[in-house]
Amino acid sequence: MKIQAAVVDAPGMTPAIRQLRIDAPRPDEVLVRIHAAGICHTDMVLRDGHLPLTFPAVLGHEGAGIVEQVGAEVHGLFPGDRVVLSFRSCGTCPSCTDHAPAYCHQFVPLNFDGRRTDGSHKLFDDQQGVSGNVFGQSCFASHVLAYADNVIRVEADVPFHLLAPLGCGIQTGVGTVLEALKVRRGERIAILGAGGVGLAAVMAARIAQAGLIAVIDRHDTRQQLAKSVGATCTSANVGDLPGDFDHIIDTTGVIDLAATAAQKLAIRGTLALVGAYPPVESIAIGPAFLMSAGRRIIGVIEGSVEPKKFVPRLAQMVETGALPIDRLVQCYPFDQIVEAIADSESGRVVKPVLTF
Ligand SMILES: [Zn+2]
Ligand SMILES: [Zn+2]
Known part of the structure; x- marks a missing residue:
């Protein structure tokens, strides 16, 4: 399938929106159509090459959208679900089994590598592979392949541009x-x-x-x-x-x-x-x-949280007005990603959110 994605070709470069090809979902993957994506400081750290990510790469780790397709091994998620994407965790290490997935022993390879754990790519630019697995999402794109462990269904009546930042910065x-x-x-x-x-x-x-x-x-x-x-x-x-x-x-x-x-x-x-x-x-x-x-x-x-439990709570807090994050968010159409990143780095905007 063809998608639109913001590609960073080399460390320190600004992203450019291009058409890429996305793999079909594997049995453990979830295809999500992105409706909003927050910009977080860690995206800049990744862009500048300070973490073990290979380039070209698609950044973005505060995605929100709608599930389009679910792999055969994924349970509890269905096409049409409104979801927030968060960080990945392995589910079996001592931290994960002690309800502390943010300290997963596999945190770095699962979230910063940019490829699947078997080394394969999810995104392709002609024949070349593009890193498209940042935080198990790379959501500066129209569609992503995510996982059961980092896709969280949300029931609260909150618009996507206020859901997106819940998965990292706000939590x-x-x-x-x-x-x-x-x-x-x-x-x-x-x-x-x-x-x-x-x-x-x-x-x-x-x-x-x-x-x-x-x-x-x-x-x-x-x-x-x-x-x-x-x-x-x-x-x-x-x-x-x-x-x-x-x-x-x-x-x-x-x-x-x-x-x-x-x-x-x-x-x-x-x-x-x-x-x-x-x-x-x-x-x-x-x-x-x-x-x-x-x-x-x-x-x-x-925040030492378990996103599966905490993100729905956050969404409720936004819905009731206890967490007025609309005061922090400014929306930009996806094709203004360069301006959105510049406004984040200059401090002009607290939390830029791309909308699709
Ligand atoms: Zn773990
Ligand atoms: Zn972040």
Whole structure:
């Protein structure tokens, strides 16, 4: 079958929309027609060649759409289902069997390789194979081949452009607050960075009825946006954080900022590292400061959630208005993908979503 897809030919290049050929679904695969696709920071990391993805490649890992065809071994999904696509997990490793698929021992090959696990391609440009299995989807395309483990049926009456970002960015922010940190009523939380993940965390902190929700961001417009979705105080300077905090979430990936904020951890407080960190950096925090008061530093992937359970909950929160992510989303027609990515990288738009 012929499809339209945004192809990145080499690391660092901008995508160009071309016609490709997509394989027929194998018995474990699900053909989904994409209606909306969110743009996430990890797409830029992949585009720039920092992960083990081969090029040419089709990026995109926040897809939403309608199931068109289901392989013989896939159960519980049917043509016509409205679905959100999320990350892949193996289902059998120690993390997966302990309800922690975001820490799947096969996470890197399943989500970043770009080919099927047997090395075959799903997408073809003339005779050449194109990486088309990013997060088991590569949804900057009119159609994708996904899997039973990363396709989630959603019943909530929510439009596709608000469903798409639930599969990565929004579940990361909300999941970190509600699932990884389990923030409780009255607790004090600080969130570093008011991007899509940080602002989703603010909304979740409000749902959890946190007592104080502080947001650090250098841009005044983002501070205003944070206030409008639940932040109780904002500043450009981490030194202005008032008092100490039961929870601090770093979404910026700026190690010095996270380390400075960590000095504000309360007794038994936790710093959650959620950003994209350069692999060689280290964080300077005194071991006695941690040990003497039961403080912790944890890494969090995808909010530590089980998407099959959590994404339908998120969709309900959007439907009821508890999670007003329409404040963060701006839609672009698929053929404006270059502008959408530029607006994401410049910070002009919090969460660009491509529509098909
Ligand atoms: Zn696994
Ligand atoms: Zn993502």
